[in-house]
Amino acid sequence: MAGGARAPGGHAMSLPELQFGEVFANIDLLLKACGLTLALWAIALAAGLGGGLLLGLARIAQRRWIAWPARAFVETFRNTPVLVQLIWFYYALPVVTGIQLPAFAAAALALSLNACAYCAEIYRGGIQAVPTGQWEAGRALGMGRLRLLRRIVLPLAVRRMVPAFTNRAVELAKNTSVASIVTVHELMYTARLFSSQNYLPLETFTVVAVIYFVLIYPFTLASYALERRFAASGA
Amino acid sequence: MSEDVVLRVADLHKSFGPNEVLKGIDLEVRRGERIAILGSSGSGKSTLLRCLNVLEMPSKGRLFLDGAAIGTQRPDGGTRYREAELNALRARVGMVFQQFNLFPHMTALENVMEGQVSVLSRKKAEARALALKHLAQVGLADKADAYPARLSGGQQQRVAIARALAMDPEVLLFDEPTSSLDPELVGEVLGVIRDLSESGRTMLLVTHELGFAYHFATRVLFLHEGAILEDGPPEQVLKSPREERTRRFLDRFTAFRI
Numbered sequence: 001m002a003g004g005a006r007a008p009g010g011h012a013m014s015l016p017e018l019q020f021g022e023v024f025a026n027i028d029l030l031l032k033a034c035g036l037t038l039a040l041w042a043i044a045l046a047a048g049l050g051g052g053l054l055l056g057l058a059r060i061a062q063r064r065w066i067a068w069p070a071r072a073f074v075e076t077f078r079n080t081p082v083l084v085q086l087i088w089f090y091y092a093l094p095v096v097t098g099i100q101l102p103a104f105a106a107a108a109l110a111l112s113l114n115a116c117a118y119c120a121e122i123y124r125g126g127i128q129a130v131p132t133g134q135w136e137a138g139r140a141l142g143m144g145r146l147r148l149l150r151r152i153v154l155p156l157a158v159r160r161m162v163p164a165f166t167n168r169a170v171e172l173a174k175n176t177s178v179a180s181i182v183t184v185h186e187l188m189y190t191a192r193l194f195s196s197q198n199y200l201p202l203e204t205f206t207v208v209a210v211i212y213f214v215l216i217y218p219f220t221l222a223s224y225a226l227e228r229r230f231a232a233s234g235a
Numbered sequence: 236m237s238e239d240v241v242l243r244v245a246d247l248h249k250s251f252g253p254n255e256v257l258k259g260i261d262l263e264v265r266r267g268e269r270i271a272i273l274g275s276s277g278s279g280k281s282t283l284l285r286c287l288n289v290l291e292m293p294s295k296g297r298l299f300l301d302g303a304a305i306g307t308q309r310p311d312g313g314t315r316y317r318e319a320e321l322n323a324l325r326a327r328v329g330m331v332f333q334q335f336n337l338f339p340h341m342t343a344l345e346n347v348m349e350g351q352v353s354v355l356s357r358k359k360a361e362a363r364a365l366a367l368k369h370l371a372q373v374g375l376a377d378k379a380d381a382y383p384a385r386l387s388g389g390q391q392q393r394v395a396i397a398r399a400l401a402m403d404p405e406v407l408l409f410d411e412p413t414s415s416l417d418p419e420l421v422g423e424v425l426g427v428i429r430d431l432s433e434s435g436r437t438m439l440l441v442t443h444e445l446g447f448a449y450h451f452a453t454r455v456l457f458l459h460e461g462a463i464l465e466d467g468p469p470e471q472v473l474k475s476p477r478e479e480r481t482r483r484f485l486d487r488f489t490a491f492r493i
Contacts, residue, residue, distance in 0.1 A: 136290055137336035137395075141350035141402060142326030144318060151353055155340050 023203045026194060030211060033190035038215065040108055040176040040186060045169050047112035052119025057149075059124045070120070077117035083178050086110040090182040107179035115172055122164045126157035159230040166223040173216045187211065239266045240302070241437055242287065242328070242406055247296035249282050256282045258461035260296070264406065264439065269432055271448035271469070272441045274458035275484060280441045283458065284408050287439070288328040289321050300324060301405070326354050329404035333411040335391040337383040343370060343394045344379040347401045355402065362401075369397035373427045389420030393427055400431075407431075409440040425451075445488050449473050457481045 023030075058070035077085065090106040093099055101109065130153050138148040180189035187208060195204035242264040249257040256279045264270060274280045285291040289298070289305070297314065298305040305324055306314040337346050347366035351357045357365070370376050373393035383391050392412055399407055409428065413421040425447050431438065432451055442448055448455060448469060455472040457465035457480075465472050465481050476482050 131336075133332065133334050133336040134338065137332065137338065139290060139322075140288060140325055140330040140332075141398070142322040142324075142354040143350070144322050147353055151349065152338055156338075159340070 018203055019200055020203050020207070022198060022200055023194075023207050027207070029190055029194060030187065030207065033185060033187045034211060034215065036104070036179075036184060036186040037173075037176050037188075040104075040111055040179055040184070041169075041173045041215075043108045044111035044115045044172055044176070048115025048119040048168070048172070049165070051112070051116040053123050055116055055120035056123025056127065059120055060127060074117045074120050077114050078121070082110065082114045082175055083181060085114060086178050086182060103179070103182045103184045106182060107176075107184050111172065111176060111179070114175075115168070118168050119165070122161050122168065123157070126161040126164070127153060129160060130156050162223055162227050162230065166220060169223075170216055170220060173219070174212060240264065241266045241300070243299040243302075244287070245297045245299070247283070247286060247298070248294045249279070249286055249291060250294045256461050257286065257293075260461075260463060262456075262463065264437060266405075266437055267435050268437055268454055269452050270439045270454045270456060271452035272439060272456045272458060273443075273445070273448065273472075273484070278458040279461040280458045281410055284330075284410050284439060284441050287406070287408060288325050288330055289316060290325075290330070292316065300327065322354070326350070326402055327404055328406045328408065329399035329402055330408045330410065331392070331395050331399050331412050333414050335383075335388070335395045335415075337391050337394055337398070339383050342380050342382055343375060343386070343397075346383070346394055347398045350398065350402050365401055366397070369400045370394070372400070372430075373397045374423075387420060388416045389423045392416065392424045396424075396427055396431075404436075406437045406439065409438065409442070411441050411443070413442070413444060443488075445473060445485070457484065459484075 055070050055073065058066050059074065061067045061070075086107055089101060089110045090103060093101060093106070127149075134152055134156060135148065138152045143151070176186060177188035179186050180192060183189065191204050191208045195201045198204070240263045242262075244260055244262045247257055247260040247262075248255065256277075260283060272280045272283065282291055286293045287298070293314070295313070305320065306316040309315050337343075338349065341349065344363070344366050347369055348359070348362040351362035351365060352359060367376065367379060370379055373396055375390060375393055375397070378386060378390060378394070383394070386394065396412075412428065413424050416424060421444070425444065428438075428440070429447075429451055440448070440451065450469075452469045455465075455467065455469045456463055457472060457476070457478070459478075459480050464478050465476055472481065473485065476485065
């Protein structure tokens, strides 16, 4: 024990013997759970990118009756914990409306609406950062507002928004773990179950961290590639 | 009203908040006229130009293109403009900006094709051929595939002129097209505009280039504090102005000569 740090009780502090073998023996349980994690991620991200655009456009609308509800939505979902939103959709919605969503649907809905709120703000910022000269040049050609958005403003804005969307998407991938609270058998739920049955929290969650990394990192690389492609096209 | 009036404004007012920039402009532009609009900064010349394609919404007054009124009169005396109507107007009244405003994510060729395809619904092949023709006309056939970031200011402005020309506009507006260019690049852009004047196209040009205005224009307007102070042939307005204000303005440009 020479040189080893001593805990207050006088016992030697050392790492317990790690038993990764036990975790690897059951790795198929964790890998299977990845499917639900990826499904939640894909659904919420797609909803965020699609719904967020509509919501972001509503935020910058001239008409107040469009802009204000959009703003209320964004502020509600951004300024409350996603965990609470999830619990609300799973436990409170049936009480209020009589609709009991399955756990997965409740989690997907909460994560999607949350992603919409964040993405709306990314779209809003990106669109507003496009110089007014671009709008004017399009209008001077006779382009309507929608066509201008689609052909000029969004392509320019999206280039600037890629890093922000990547950031949000990565955050979202990890946020899917809150679904474990309502018993969705995704990666984190399965890991907690496994770890408490086998008393191997350190090994289990270390492996889980590596799995998350392996899931998310290719996405990050793809977004870097996208940024490089945009940079190469001059804009 | 005579048949060859292509653009007419009547009692045009424009205010930004409490600041009235245009104080009742009446103007008839005849087909084929080349009008240079002069005036000191703040005189309202750019605002007037931007009201002609309703990039700025006039506060009061009416606008007529080929005799047809733009917008519908509201009971309170104001004018309501529908977006579709404005888009149609703008497709017929081209504009070249001081800051070029090329679309940076498109090549020179794509910039010149964009309005043709998405507004005029021309076929891609046709738009492409016309775009190449107009790029050649401004001397940039070899830059068709270049992105704006790779072009000099003068080249960007020439692409912008080609972009406006490709819409085959009845009236072409130039808003200080050389004001943000390095002095040695001004000549190439003015050269292109001068060449256009031979095509007989109706053009309005806001500029500080008095010499160019003299040779280019068939008619010169001098704006002062939101009103047209002088309106006549270049010979008269630039060489023997009627108004003291105009004389003082011109003197500032001729104070230093080599």
